[in-house]
Amino acid sequence: MHPALHSFLHGKITLSAEHEALVARTFQVKSARRNEILVPKGAVAKHLYLVAKGCLRVFLLDDHGRESTRFMVFEGRMGTAFPSFIRQQPSAAAVQSLEASELLTLSYAARQVLCREVPGWETLERHALEREYIAAIERIEGFLTLPATARYEALRQQSPALVQRLPAKIIADYLGISPETLSRLKARG
């Protein structure tokens, strides 16, 4: 089993040898180049991605070519264009690998098999969904209530390395602030 998958599952599920083998061969390793588009806007998101190395971005693109970053998926987390993946319908958002990334992919059909065949997998999925749903709620709260400084601080604590290595434009867009405000905050921190 890939070490990133092992870490992801650790403490969340106890697998028999047989089910561990099934899980290990169900996830596929995939490398993605920096800036590679994994799911184009309008395509169906066919996979969930567990980020072993690197970082994904889920973003919206309007008719004028303006991008807005909806989510970032950091190392050790799973993500995709979730509404498209669940409904298996064309995606409003695109998924991009922001860096050279190593991913473990789980297809829609394979996920159904794991939920059906592996005892405890559905509980694990429910807990993962609860965490992601809470993260989305906290992002909404951030938009509604936190000043730019606090949004930046939260991200810096969550993922210090990423704040350093990702382009300022992407970070600013994710935080909903101008690149100028971001560089002031970075200089201060």
Add this chain to the structure above:
Amino acid sequence: MHPALHSFLHGKITLSAEHEALVARTFQVKSARRNEILVPKGAVAKHLYLVAKGCLRVFLLDDHGRESTRFMVFEGRMGTAFPSFIRQQPSAAAVQSLEASELLTLSYAARQVLCREVPGWETLERHALEREYIAAIERIEGFLTLPATARYEALRQQSPALVQRLPAKIIADYLGISPETLSRLKARG
């Protein structure tokens, strides 16, 4: 079984007579007065609420007493201050009944029992979470990309009656627009 619970479960789960009786007696009927606070800020959210009649609001309150509406829970949906409910920790947000409401409540402990004892309940919970997570994602998308008109249109289509019967202040706050903009949009529609 309460008709609102029956409708909520219909098509989502097939229950044996024994499990149907367990589910029916697990949910408790609760009436809430207009503007009643069900979960104060700083308290632990102990229940999930299925709204049989009325409407709930999950809102944030800052140190200056300013409110921001994070979510509304419309008839036929389940909701609560979800991060607090899942973690069983004090809530950043408060939950209020905006109208005289009839609710079916499910306690944290009872939910664990249903997940453990009732075949198919965890799948139902996973699907409910997927829907709520998608709704949160679409709300983030709305903040990032949609103009006020489109946000208002989406809410009007989702819940036409509520747009008419809830206070303009609450609707405007939920949409992240000024009450003046809202009254222009209402006059136009």
